[in-house]
Amino acid sequence: MKIDILTLFPEMFNGPLNSSILKKAQEKGIITINYINIRDFTTDRHHQADDKPYGGGAGMVMKVEPVINAYEAIPKNNSFTIMLSPQGRKFNQKFARELSRKEHLIFICGHYEGIDERVRQLIVDEEISIGDYVLTGGEIAAMVVIDAVARLVPGVLGDEVSAEEESFSDQLLEYPHYTRPRNFRGLEVPEVLLSGNHKKIDLWRKKQSLLNTFFRRRDLLKIRGLTKEEKILLWQGFFELAM
Numbered sequence: 001m002k003i004d005i006l007t008l009f010p011e012m013f014n015g016p017l018n019s020s021i022l023k024k025a026q027e028k029g030i031i032t033i034n035y036i037n038i039r040d041f042t043t044d045r046h047h048q049a050d051d052k053p054y055g056g057g058a059g060m061v062m063k064v065e066p067v068i069n070a071y072e073a074i075p076k077n078n079s080f081t082i083m084l085s086p087q088g089r090k091f092n093q094k095f096a097r098e099l100s101r102k103e104h105l106i107f108i109c110g111h112y113e114g115i116d117e118r119v120r121q122l123i124v125d126e127e128i129s130i131g132d133y134v135l136t137g138g139e140i141a142a143m144v145v146i147d148a149v150a151r152l153v154p155g156v157l158g159d160e161v162s163a164e165e166e167s168f169s170d171q172l173l174e175y176p177h178y179t180r181p182r183n184f185r186g187l188e189v190p191e192v193l194l195s196g197n198h199k200k201i202d203l204w205r206k207k208q209s210l211l212n213t214f215f216r217r218r219d220l221l222k223i224r225g226l227t228k229e230e231k232i233l234l235w236q237g238f239f240e241l242a243m
């Protein structure tokens with residue numbers, strides 16, 4: 001997957017996109033990420049990337065020309081252009097999965113009070129919002145989307161993990177995870193996880209996911225619904241809790 005990021009602050013991406021899993025994915029050549037500094041495509045003497053809003057009002061607006069010039073300089077092949085903004089379609093795991101199948105993603109990171117409307121009209125395929133809050137710029141939102149999407153690209157996580165998540169994550173919350181030591185300050189690892197009985201372990205994990213989701217995100221359960229077996233598992237979980 002090829003990712004191009006149009007931003008005024010490329011340095012903001014260094015930490016998150018050059019560490020850990022995303023760093024390895026780039027070293028393996030599974031993902032390539034390019035940063036295009038919009039300021040390099042300004043045309044005036046002062047390298048102006050923003051200007052006062054028509055109609056007056058506080059703050060500045062990102063100019064359209066530098067963004068379009070930068071965009072047109074990107075070699076494209078089946079590219080999909082995303083703008084991060086509070087008005088965008090709400091980002092979630094399902095959306096991440098859709099995007100992880102694209103060959104080439106272009107991210108436009110706005111700053112200031114917003115971006116000239118003609119950027120949306122001319123080059124944006126989809127606007128994305130990572131949540132109902134306002135950030136100083138689209139960069140952090142882009143990092144969130146890139147992180148969630150890149151980990152779903154085959155080979156990035158090592159297929160066994162993502163395959164399992166694919167099957168299991170069907171809108172359920174995670175089960176509890178444990179690793180050594182077995183006992184930490186009196187807190188023990190559940191016996192079933194030490195049993196080596198993978199059928200029992202998978203059932204226990206499914207039950208935990210169902211209980212977790214029921215108590216923390218009942219809305220997800222309403223959307224997803226439960227099979228007969230899952231209902232039985234959940235009721236067993238309630239009884240075990242009540243004991």
Ligand SMILES: CN(C)c1ccccc1CNc1ccc(C(N)=O)cn1
Nearest residue numbers: 084085086110114129130135137138
């Ligand atoms: C300055 N603003 C309001 C703005 C306005 C228009 C475009 C970009 C921005 C940059 N800010 C963003 C971006 C994304 C999100 C989000 N929730 O995904 C929140 N804020």
